[in-house]
Amino acid sequence: MPEVMGQSGTKTYLRLLGYVTRYWAPFLLAIVGLLIHTGAEIAFIDLLGYITDTVGGITGSAAASSSLPKVGITAGLAQQIFGDRWVGESWLVIPLFLIMISAVRGFGYLIGTYFLAYVANHLVHGLRTDVFNRYLLLPFKFFDQSMSGHLVSVVTYNIQQVTDAGTKALKTTIQHGSMVLGLMGYLLYLNWILTLFFIAVVPFIGFIVVKVSKRFRLISRNIQSAMGDVTHVAQEGVQGYQEVRMFGAVATERARMEMTSHNNRRQNMKMAFTGALSNPLIILIVSFAFAGITGFMLNPIILNTMTTGSFITFIVASGVLIKPIRQLAEVNSDIQRGIAASESIFGIIDTPAEVDNGRYQTKVVSGQLEFSNINFAYEGTEKEVLKDISFSVSPGETIALVGSSGSGKTSLVSLIPRFYNHKEGKILLDGTDVNDFSLANLRSHIAIVSQNVTLFNDTIFNNIAYGELQGKSEEQVYAAAEVANASGFIEELPEGYNTHIGDDGVMLSGGQRQRLAIARAVLKNAPILILDEATSALDTDSERHIQAALEHLMKGRTSFVIAHRLSTVEKADRILVLEKGHIIEQGTHQELIDAKGRYANLYRNQFDEPQVD
Numbered sequence: 001m002p003e004v005m006g007q008s009g010t011k012t013y014l015r016l017l018g019y020v021t022r023y024w025a026p027f028l029l030a031i032v033g034l035l036i037h038t039g040a041e042i043a044f045i046d047l048l049g050y051i052t053d054t055v056g057g058i059t060g061s062a063a064a065s066s067s068l069p070k071v072g073i074t075a076g077l078a079q080q081i082f083g084d085r086w087v088g089e090s091w092l093v094i095p096l097f098l099i100m101i102s103a104v105r106g107f108g109y110l111i112g113t114y115f116l117a118y119v120a121n122h123l124v125h126g127l128r129t130d131v132f133n134r135y136l137l138l139p140f141k142f143f144d145q146s147m148s149g150h151l152v153s154v155v156t157y158n159i160q161q162v163t164d165a166g167t168k169a170l171k172t173t174i175q176h177g178s179m180v181l182g183l184m185g186y187l188l189y190l191n192w193i194l195t196l197f198f199i200a201v202v203p204f205i206g207f208i209v210v211k212v213s214k215r216f217r218l219i220s221r222n223i224q225s226a227m228g229d230v231t232h233v234a235q236e237g238v239q240g241y242q243e244v245r246m247f248g249a250v251a252t253e254r255a256r257m258e259m260t261s262h263n264n265r266r267q268n269m270k271m272a273f274t275g276a277l278s279n280p281l282i283i284l285i286v287s288f289a290f291a292g293i294t295g296f297m298l299n300p301i302i303l304n305t306m307t308t309g310s311f312i313t314f315i316v317a318s319g320v321l322i323k324p325i326r327q328l329a330e331v332n333s334d335i336q337r338g339i340a341a342s343e344s345i346f347g348i349i350d351t352p353a354e355v356d357n358g359r360y361q362t363k364v365v366s367g368q369l370e371f372s373n374i375n376f377a378y379e380g381t382e383k384e385v386l387k388d389i390s391f392s393v394s395p396g397e398t399i400a401l402v403g404s405s406g407s408g409k410t411s412l413v414s415l416i417p418r419f420y421n422h423k424e425g426k427i428l429l430d431g432t433d434v435n436d437f438s439l440a441n442l443r444s445h446i447a448i449v450s451q452n453v454t455l456f457n458d459t460i461f462n463n464i465a466y467g468e469l470q471g472k473s474e475e476q477v478y479a480a481a482e483v484a485n486a487s488g489f490i491e492e493l494p495e496g497y498n499t500h501i502g503d504d505g506v507m508l509s510g511g512q513r514q515r516l517a518i519a520r521a522v523l524k525n526a527p528i529l530i531l532d533e534a535t536s537a538l539d540t541d542s543e544r545h546i547q548a549a550l551e552h553l554m555k556g557r558t559s560f561v562i563a564h565r566l567s568t569v570e571k572a573d574r575i576l577v578l579e580k581g582h583i584i585e586q587g588t589h590q591e592l593i594d595a596k597g598r599y600a601n602l603y604r605n606q607f608d609e610p611q612v613d
Contacts, residue, residue, distance in 0.1 A: 013335065016162065016342045019123045020170075026115040031174055033111030038178040040105035042186050045320065047097055049313030116171050124163045130349055131155055137353035140419045141379050149232020150225075154344055157231070161341035169338060172331040176324035183321045190314050197292050219270050223337075226264035233260050287322070354439060355421055361441040365430050366395040367527045367558030369416070374425035376411060385411045387581040389425070395527075398559040400569035402602065403578035409562045412578070413530050416560070417446045429528075444468070447526035451533035453517040455505030460490055461497040463505070464519045472523055483553060484519035486512070522553055529559040566603050575599065 020027050131154060143151075187195040233256050374389040385408045393399055401409040415422050418434055427434045434442060455463050464480060465472045477497070481487040489512055493499040505513045518534060531550065547568060563569050570589045577585035577592070577599045585597050592599035 012339050012342045012346065015346060016123075016338065019126050020119055022126065023119045023122050027119045030112050030115035030119060033108045033113070033115065034171070034175045035112075035178055036108030037105055037112055038108075038175065038182050040101050040108060041179060041320075042182050042317075043101050044105070045313060045317050046186070047094070047101060048316060051094055052312045112175065113171065116174075120163060120170065124159055127162055127345055128155055128159050131159070131345055134349050134351065134353070138348075138351055139354045140414075142351060144378075145380070147232045149229070149234070153231040154348060158341040158344050161337045162345065169331045169334040172327050172334075176327040176331075179324040180321065180328065183317050183324070187314065187317055187321075190317070194314065219267055222270075223264065223267040226260065226267050229260040230257070230264055233257050354418075356439045358435055358437045358439065358442070360432055360436045361438055362430075365445045365527055367393075367445075368395045368428075368430050369393040369528075369558060370426075370428040372426045372428070374412075374415070374422055374427065376415065376420070376422045376424070378420070385581050386415075386422075389581075389583060391576065391583065391586065393558055395558055396556050397573045398554050398561060398571075400561045400563065400572035400575045401578060402563065402566060402569060402575060402599065407578040408581045409578055410532055413532065413560050413562065416528070416530065417443050417448070445526050446528045446530065447521040447524040448530045449514075449517050449521045449532065449534040450530075453505070453513045455501060455508075455513055455516060457500070457503050459495075459498050459500055460493075460516065463501065463516055464523055466520060469520070469523050476523060477519075480519045480523035481516075483522045484515045486515035486519050489515075518550070527557055529554060529557045531559065532562045533564065534561075566599075566606055577602075
């Protein structure tokens with residue numbers, strides 16, 4: 001019902017239906033099937049008039065006088081099939097037509113329903129994959145500014161609303177819309193003057209639908225937002241179950257869910273009330289028209305112009321017309337929900353992907369890096385987290401970044417693989433600006449192990465040989481696990497490398513999860529290595545072994561090591577001390593200790609050494 005939508009709603013719904021054109025053949029079959037079903041419904045009503053006139057003729061009813069011959073679609077069709085013999089063989093014609101109409105009606109419903117469901121499910125599949133594919137390409141700032149629960153809700157709940165708009169709404173609109181048009185045409189065929197009463201109420205129905213549509217869409221947006229909150233709270237409660245129990249937050253989380261679920265319930269009740277109010281209003285208007293028609297038909301002048309069959313047929317057809325009109329009024333809420341959901345879906349699809357204007361590609365890099373006058377602030381904020389950063393790194397050199405939390409260490413290394421794009425200054429890799437590299441090529445030369453390890457609900461083997469590493473051999477995977485000191489605990493598991501580790505590696509300890517992430521980086525064998533608190537989750541014994549493995553891994557590679565444990569960076573070729581986005585000191589461990597500056601204070605405080613004058 002695009003004509004009752006606002007301009008933006010019309011464009012959104014047309015864009016949604018644009019996905020249907022990908023499957024135009026089954027969609028046309030669905031329309032044909034539903035039209036056949038509608039035609040059979042009208043034919044059944046017409047057959048009722050034929051039966052009435054036939055019975056009237058047999059019983060000698062005055063209403064079936066010879067001056068008012070039996071006319072209608074069924075009568076005309078019977079005349080063509082059986083010739084003049086059909087009048088005297090009604091006992092055979094009527095049952096035969098009943099069977100034919102029922103068979104055609106069922107066939108049309110089957111074809112229409114199945115192929116429309118086929119199209120609608122492909123529509124939802126297409127939208128879901130498009131949204132998820134866009135998630136995989138969106139910049140990091142998008143996820144920084146979004147709640148994960150809302151993002152998941154778009155793929156699940158919002159697209160489900162599109163399902164209703166694509167299946168129930170389309171089916172109802174086509175099936176009952178064609179029924180309304182077909183019945184209107186049939187009523188005009190029977191008596192065009194009386195039919196004008198129904199046509200006169202159309203503007204009133206349209207006015208109500210327009211007003212209700214705006215209300216439906218507004219409430220639908222609120223419902224989607226509320227559902228996103230429910231998903232987000234549930235997700236946090238499930239993922240943080242340990243913290244919830246340990247910090248006595250059961251009542252807190254229960255109250256959060258109670259509040260968000262209650263808000264969602266209230267929005268749904270508003271939707272239910274709006275739909276429940278609009279439906280009776282439309283039926284009341286139609287009933288007025290139906291009552292007026294009935295009154296006119298009972299007028300003797302009108303009665304004398306109609307046979308009993310045509311009278312009954314007109315009354316039945318008028319009464320049947322009420323149901324499809326009511327169905328069309330109800331489906332408006334599904335369409336408006338679909339539009340509101342589509343707006344959020346298309347909003348994500350239309351969000352610009354990561355900037356990837358670089359075209360430079362190379363198979364090998366030496367790892368030489370140069371930072372020149374880098375200033376950086378996260379988008380949406382004016383505060384610079386990095387200020388006038390300049391230094392160079394030779395191939396194979398290990399650079400340690402130390403400083404207090406929030407000093408800019410992670411932000412600095414995030415600029416190398418272009419998780420965020422710097423706008424001032426230059427970062428050169430082997431003399432080429434990193435912005436000139438294609439993103440895929442640039443990141444293929446970099447391996448990262450962060451303090452927030454991400455694992456997938458799969459086997460240990462597949463978590464190590466993840467993504468572009470899937471082509472690695474078993475021997476290479478085993479060797480990477482050995483370097484990461486992970487082979488010991490892996491081989492002790494019942495299924496070894498084929499052990500499923502659960503959601504985000506929940507079946508493993510923190511140290512084991514970290515070692516799998518390190519093994520993944522080892523397997524990538526990239527010339528540039530970024531370790532962001534890579535040993536933070538390890539026990540002392542494991543850390544000692546991992547540190548030795550990492551020192552071996554970093555040989556010949558340009559490495560950036562972020563660590564709060566200063567004991568892990570003592571052997572770095574150079575240590576950069578950051579404070580409030582500035583590099584305030586740099587040098588070797590011993591040089592910085594001798595300088596008795598910020599690094600010396602951090603080191604002394606960490607190891608509780610007495611100050612040396």
